Each structure stands twice: as structure tokens, then as C-alpha cells.
Amino acid sequence: MKYVNSFIFVLILLINSCYTNEEETYNGTLRFEIEHQVQHVPLEVDNMIYTNAAGNQYEISEIQWFISDVSLVDTDGLIHSLSNSDWIHYIDTDLPETHSWTIMDGVKPGEYEMIKFVFGIKGERNAPIMFTDPPESNMIWPYFMGGDEGGYHYMKLNGFWEDKQSQRTPFNFHIGVGQIYDENARITGFIQNWFEVELPLSSFTMPAGGNVTAQIIMSIENWFKEPYKYNHNVFGGSIMDNQDAMGQIKANGKDVFTTVIK
């Protein structure tokens, strides 16, 4: 009986240790790092040293934005969502702790063709007042301007540009849900402006138990470049109620993000 008990005890230990080892070594760790750049150089805030494609001289004070629903596409074209428990991330140029995060659940080993994410928040997930704690809650989008699927800004990019009168003028390059207005300036509907980003050159191999870091770069000048030369003198400083302006931002946004795999 003594030997039987010992045998069972050792067996349980062995089974347990095998299981633990497999769990520990199976998934790899994927870390994201965000960098904001202008012309391949890290952003320098509060300095009017930049010129956009429309010829506006400008400076950036701060950028606050949401990235959500990050997923990986494997070599068979299957999409693996990484968004079970950490589906959304807030990034703020003033808060260094928001510039990186690690996928909580780990990533299965294997080859991946591409990293995808949503810039902003999909409508069905963008519920009003879902965030009550700052800093995310500070991204609130007015309810009457966004409805039940437009609770938060996707991005607030604030700064100044030199206007036609050579005055330093503030711009709030803000994007979120757009509105459709009737002839009496009443809102009759909403337009979702979030978009999916497929990061170019983002293929990587995740070794079992390995570490991969994906640096996501926001090239700020590209917000103003193609297909539309976004001109602050045309749209002015405030655009939350201007779908034409936000439509251009959405279209230009496709080329804004690149990645470096480390």
C-alpha cells in the first residue's frame, strides 16, 4: 500500500509538471511599441518645424488615440484575434506608459504573414460612457454627434498651424463618428470613420516560448498627404462636425502606419 501511494504521488507530480511545461513553452510573447514620427524622425512636440503636403507649416502639441482589435494573419490566411481581454489600447504622447504593451494571452508559435488592427473603435464596440476612468474617458465624443455607436474620439491630434494671415492658429485634428446633416443643419444619421490597418512588411515567426516585438510607427505627415492633400486653411481648426474633413483623414490614414519587427 505504501508503494502504491508513492507511485500515485510521483505520477501526479509528473503529469502536472508535463502540463505546466507545455503551457509555459507553447505561447510566445508579442509586445507592441508605438512611435510617432515625422519624416522618419521621432516627433518633436511644440515646435513649428513641420510642413504638410498642402504647404501648411505646423506643430504638434499632443496626440491621443485608440488602437483596437489587433489580429494576426497566418500563412494559411487564417485570422487570429489577439483581443480577448485586451482589445483596446489608449496611446498618448504625454504618457510614456501608454507607448507599449504586451499581448496578455501570448501568441501561438508559427509563421504569420501580417499584423492587422483597427484604427479607432468599431461602431458596435464604441458605446457611450463605456470608459469612466481617465485617460480613456477624456476621449469622450458628444452623444448627439455620435449616437449609440460613437462614444469616443478615435484620435485627438492637437497643434497649431500658420494660417493664411500668418497667425499661429490652433487645430484640433479630431476624428470619430461623422454626421449627416439635413438642409436645416439637423443630424439625420451617422458615418463610421474607423478603419482597418493591414501593416505592410509585418510578417514574423513566433518561436515556441519566444519573444517578438512589433514597433508600430505613425508617420504623422501621411495624415495630410495621400490621396488628399489635407489643408488646414480649407477645413479650419475644428472638424468634429465636418465629415468631408474626417473622410479625408480616414482615406489618408491607410498609409500612416508601418511596422518594424524586432
Next chain:
Amino acid sequence: MGRIRFYIPVVFIGIAAYLGYLFFITKSLSPILTPYPIPQLKFFPKKLNIPESNPLTREGVKLGRYLFYDGRLSGSDNPDSLKSCASCHIQSLGFGSDIKVVAGKGYPCGVTKQGQDIHGKELHVTLPLTNLMHNTNGYFWNGFIHEQNSYEDEGIETDYRNLESIVWISIVSEEGLGADINRMQDLIGSDEIYKSLFKSAFGNEEITLGQITKAISQFIRTITASDFKFYHFMEGNAELSESEQRGYELFYSEKAGCFHCHASSMMMTTNQYYNNGKKPEYQENCDRYAVTLDPRDQGAYRAPSLINCAINGPYMHDGSYSTLEEVIEFYSEDIHNSELVDPLVKGLNEGGIHLNTQEKMDLVNFLHTLTDYTILSDTSYACPDTLGKFGVRQQR
């Protein structure tokens, strides 16, 4: 072997008995504390500013409420010189005040980070003591009191991290209650009612400044203003008048843009610091720059919560406007452009946003929907009757 078999259970029983004794002694010395039921507010921050060293308990909050109103906190029992927290933070003003604060002596309150002595100089109007438990981004107009502060190595008696430090400063500084601490402790200790209140809250009858500040801080953290019309409107339980609705849409519009600094869930503030274009240039003693030493923070102050703004002016950090109409007039017609103004301020190059008379009235009417009338007379926040002649009952 037989002796070992005998001793093992004896040793175990001995250890168990000793642990039981320790448990009994500890329990009999510690008070039985009841956690304070924190209201779950759907639209308020869930992250709370309650330090581990001072959790909220019913007993602590009750004691804190007595002390908050007790005029003997000033170190005097003369009816003509009684002063307490309630002398400035008046319930009928939403625990706000119409009193301006001056700087105390010495570092860090009376000396700026640049080394300038500002003792006695006028600093700012007193901010209301509501919803402070929901603010995790520092206190005072410039955020000087902040949980990230570290003055431990500088021989300073308090850490300037949280409400406890504010209460401490307010009691000991000449410009606050200016209490003789020993006399104050004697006076409080001479009242029988406090013996049981302190025992319940802290397990002893010892009256110390540390325990006093903890209890008052607990009470202040419970002061919550959320019963206002706009909150209920956002819940779907109230309707706005036509004018209030227009004011609401203007407040949250790109034209006025008030919400970018004065929203964030339903706190009606981001608790961030902004230069709002109040002056053409800035030579301030206690702006955000005095805390951060970042030149870009010159002239920047906290955007205060607008909850109860209709009843607790004057407005701006320096109290330069007496009415909401004057504040709106400033944003409409008197904005000053400078290198330091925050880009969220509207109408910067036009001197303001140029509202018409109707729009100004609509905004004022909307701001009145942020008034929590319940808190103004809620008896659970009021001066306890049992304080009798020592209770400070200010009315405005």
C-alpha cells in the same frame, strides 16, 4: 522514538494555543470596523483615490464628520473664534467657498519651486470638496498635491500626496485654522463624545493630529455630488428644456468646445491643466509651472469640475469673475492669444467664440442642470446636532 511521538502533538497543541492567544489579543485590541459602502455610480470613475493607509470605514467617516464641523479644531473654545473646515467649505455652496486662499509660510506652500517667497500672497479661490475620491490626478488648482510626490527625504512632516496632507496643512497653517495643536488636541479630548468616536474609528481614545486628519479625509471622500439633472438626462431618466438642450449641444459642440476640458464621463472635468487664454502674458506664483517647472505650463490651471458651478462662484483660479454670465462673456469676447494657450481653446485669433445673447443664456441654463440640490441639505453631510455650540454652521 516513543518520546518523539509524544512530544510532536504536544508541540503542535502548544503552537496552536499560542496563535489562538495572539489572535484573541489582537481582536480585542482592534476596533470592529465596518467598511463604508461606496456608492456605485454608473458614470463616475471606478478607480478611487483612497490610500491603503486610510481605508473608508463607517466609524472613521462618522468621526470625520464631527471633526469637520468642530470649531475647536482651531485650538479655541471661545464662541467668537471657533473655526473648522466648515468655515470655508460650506454645505449650502456645495462644500465650495467664496473665500480666497493666501499662501502659508515656508516650503513648499509659501515658497515656489523657483525659490520665490510668496507667503501671504493671494493664491486662489477655494475649490469645492465634492467627488474628490474620484480624482486621481492631483489636488489644488495646480496639482501640487499628487500621489506621485516624494518629499520623504526632505524632512517634511507630511508627504503632500493626498487629501490627508491638505487637511494637515489646513489645520496647522496660520492661513488655515492656525491651530495650537496641543491645545486643539486637549479641547477635542475633553469632550466625552470623542472618546467613543476615536475608540470606534481607531481602537484608542488618543487624540492625535494624524488620526484627526485621517478621519476628516475619510469624511471628505464620501462627499459625492451626482444627483443633478444632466446626469439623469444621460441615464435617460430626465428631460432637458429646449434652452437647456441647446446649451448642452453648444457645450459639446466644436463652436464652444467646452467639453474637451470640462467633460470626461460625468465628472464634468478632465482634471487636466490648461492655459485658457485669460491673459496676454503670465507672471504667476502658483500655476502648473510652479509644480512642473515646464515653461509650457505657465498660466495653466486645473479645469475645475462644473458640477455645482451655478452655486459656488467666484470663478477662475483667481476668482476674477463673479457670475457664470461673466465667465461665458470671457470665452465669448475676451480670449487672449499667446504662445502658451492650449490648442483646445476656441476662437483664439478672434478674441473668443462670439456667442449671441440666446446662446449665452442657453449655456447658463445648461450649466444650471449640473447642480446637485440634494447635497446642499443632505443631513448625512450636515453638522451633527450633538456638537451643539461648537458646531460651525455657515450659511450663504
